[in-house]
Amino acid sequence: MKVHSLKTIAAAALIGAIVAACGPSAADLANPVAPHTGLAISLRTDDVIARDQGRLRQQPDDWKSIDDLAAAYLQKVREVGDPSYYPKVDALLRRALAHDPGDAQASTDMGLLSLARHEFVGALKWGDRARQLDPAGARPLGIIGDAQIELGQYPEAVQTFQAMVDRRPDLGSYARVSYARELFGDVDGAVSAMQQAVEAGGAVPENSAYTRVLLANLYFNSGQLAQADAAYRRALFDQPRYPYALAGLARVEAARGRYAAAIDRYRAAVDVYPLPDFVIGLGDAFAAAGDARKAAQAYDLAAAEQQLYRANGVDLDAELALFDADHRRDLPEALAAALRAMADRPSVRSADTLAWTLYQAGDDAAALTASDQAVRLGTRDAGMYFHRGMIEARLGQIGAARTDLQTALRINPYFSVVWSPIARQTLASLVKA
Numbered sequence: 001m002k003v004h005s006l007k008t009i010a011a012a013a014l015i016g017a018i019v020a021a022c023g024p025s026a027a028d029l030a031n032p033v034a035p036h037t038g039l040a041i042s043l044r045t046d047d048v049i050a051r052d053q054g055r056l057r058q059q060p061d062d063w064k065s066i067d068d069l070a071a072a073y074l075q076k077v078r079e080v081g082d083p084s085y086y087p088k089v090d091a092l093l094r095r096a097l098a099h100d101p102g103d104a105q106a107s108t109d110m111g112l113l114s115l116a117r118h119e120f121v122g123a124l125k126w127g128d129r130a131r132q133l134d135p136a137g138a139r140p141l142g143i144i145g146d147a148q149i150e151l152g153q154y155p156e157a158v159q160t161f162q163a164m165v166d167r168r169p170d171l172g173s174y175a176r177v178s179y180a181r182e183l184f185g186d187v188d189g190a191v192s193a194m195q196q197a198v199e200a201g202g203a204v205p206e207n208s209a210y211t212r213v214l215l216a217n218l219y220f221n222s223g224q225l226a227q228a229d230a231a232y233r234r235a236l237f238d239q240p241r242y243p244y245a246l247a248g249l250a251r252v253e254a255a256r257g258r259y260a261a262a263i264d265r266y267r268a269a270v271d272v273y274p275l276p277d278f279v280i281g282l283g284d285a286f287a288a289a290g291d292a293r294k295a296a297q298a299y300d301l302a303a304a305e306q307q308l309y310r311a312n313g314v315d316l317d318a319e320l321a322l323f324d325a326d327h328r329r330d331l332p333e334a335l336a337a338a339l340r341a342m343a344d345r346p347s348v349r350s351a352d353t354l355a356w357t358l359y360q361a362g363d364d365a366a367a368l369t370a371s372d373q374a375v376r377l378g379t380r381d382a383g384m385y386f387h388r389g390m391i392e393a394r395l396g397q398i399g400a401a402r403t404d405l406q407t408a409l410r411i412n413p414y415f416s417v418v419w420s421p422i423a424r425q426t427l428a429s430l431v432k433a
Contacts, residue, residue: 048072066096067105081273083312089113104133111143118315120345123147138168152346171202185378191218209239216248223412243273255414259289276302288417317341318353325357335361348374356387367391382408382415386423402430
């Protein structure tokens with residue numbers, strides 16, 4: 001099966017050599033997306049963990065159970081947001097690889113762990129090693145492609161994802177095709193591929209629910225609130241109290257000006273999974289509702305949670321920089337983090353974070369240069385164009401600023417409960433100028 005529009009992307013990128021060379025985290029593949037464990041089971045993750053722990057108590061050198069337990073721990077992080085599992089995964093996998101350096105599953109899961117920790121150079125190395133050990137497998141290609149995306153190696157990533165979908169057209173490969181199309185500005189194509197991922201389903205119920213959330217995010221990011229609302233609700237129907245879907249519905253409620261409902265949804269998501277992004281969303285909802293005290297409390301909690309992730313080996317330079325720049329917290333450290341992120345993971349999203357941080361720090365000329373890198377693929381991201389428009393406005397480039405702010409609001413007038421009103425106010429002032 002050929003994903004023809006994805007191959008067209010590759011050709012365009014190569015012809016343009018201009019493409020030098022984002023995000024769910026994995027980056028979340030979505031980064032791109034968060035790592036898939038590949039557990040081909042119908043048991044709940046807790047049951048798998050209990051089973052493998054029991055086997056290892058009876059037989060400590062059961063290497064298959066060691067591999068499976070590490071994979072289950074990775075899945076557990078996705079479900080409960082506890083990064084303290086990462087050191088456990090690392091120890092298990094290193095033990096397995098010390099016993100057998102040719103353990104393909106352990107090498108693959110080391111690649112997934114590296115993605116989860118945002119160690120993308122390491123992820124690329126582990127992905128290449130896993131591909132050598134499992135040349136017919138598709139999962140190593142997903143690791144390689146995810147790492148290439150975050151390292152700004154876009155033509156290479158497109159080729160990798162094409163090989164992956166050719167080898168195994170399933171949830172993981174379709175979702176990655178979707179993300180690549182989104183980065184290159186093909187939103188309709190991204191939606192189509194994510195719909196295929198939803199239809200393909202996954203062995204782990206959480207993975208299928210997450211894919212529905214990714215589809216909903218595509219709708220939200222293009223300003224289609226009704227479609228986003230329906231997709232988030234379907235994810236909740238399949239996986240009750242699913243935190244990503246709860247947080248997604250909170251964004252929809254906030255976009256509609258229903259701040260009390262948004263706060264309730266965010267609180268429900270945080271109760272299940274205290275992900276910093278959810279807590280930041282809660283803080284922004286409080287801010288939009290006019291409760292500065294509770295907003296500040298939420299932001300302080302988000303900062304503390306980010307430190308917990310860092311303490312467990314997760315590189316959050318890009319995420320910390322964007323959070324601090326958005327909320328004008330410790331701008332010197334935010335700028336240092338943004339510069340480190342750009343050096344370590346030179347993606348268009350890192351470039352956008354650097355541009356916005358430079359703007360908030362007052363270096364508008366350097367901010368515009370970074371923004372040039374951020375928009376180089378044609379990504380239809382309202383936040384990127386908002387950042388660029390604000391930079392241009394302060395540089396006195398009034399025509400360009402109007403165009404980019406209009407583009408941001410045309411892509412998604414609800415892109416941020418905090419910044420969308422600023423975009424409209426700034427645009428109105430420029431029209432009068």
